[in-house]
């Protein structure tokens with residue numbers, strides 16, 4: 001039976017006036033062509049996590065959710081086989097809300113792929129590279145191809161150009177990203193299931 005990985009699309013920017021909705025809407029429209037996945041959107045503006053305040057790191061005490069919103073988000077992340085971050089760039093880094101999200105969970109991220117559609121003067125590239133470092137520590141595989149919406153494309157859309165038409169030129173990049181994301185999400189889903197089977201078998205034997 002083919003594996004259909006479930007991908008959570010994370011919208012990092014929480015600004016009221018954010019640009020993020022343009023790349024988000026484009027990505028969501030493109031996902032309709034990809035029945036080899038299922039997708040859901042996790043919008044950090046709709047799920048306001050409190051600033052991380054757990055006395056014990058989530059790596060030590062997994063799934064100890066301190067609030068309803070943390071549980072809702074944690075369960076969404078737990079159900080994912082991979083992630084696609086719509087990544088903004090502030091002051092050559094990623095934004096605080098996405099770091100708070102990453103720090104607030106641990107096992108929910110482990111051994112899953114993470115991929116990036118960035119935007120900014122240089123396509124969010126600096127934020128994405130920093131997010132890759134954090135993803136390493138969360139035991140994730142960061143997907144090599146990225147989509148980078150550049151300054152001139154942002155300016156064009158802000159100036160009134162049709163967002164979907166403007167971003168269409170990036171479709172081959174998104175296709176490359178999704179192809180790799182599918183490979184990693186499938187491979188790691190199989191590997192996680194094998195790990196779980198081995199753990200369950202050793203628990204039964206104990």
Ligand SMILES: Cc1cc2nc3c(=O)[nH]c(=O)nc-3n(C[C@H](O)[C@H](O)[C@H](O)COP(=O)(O)O)c2cc1C
Nearest residue numbers: 013015017018019020088089090091092120121122
């Ligand atoms: C506080 C702040 C810092 C920014 N720093 C950068 C930056 O370092 N690099 C960049 O390419 N764009 C930077 N920008 C411009 C953002 O890329 C642009 O505002 C983008 O729309 C932000 O995403 P958002 O509107 O979805 O929040 C910055 C914007 C803000 C508000």
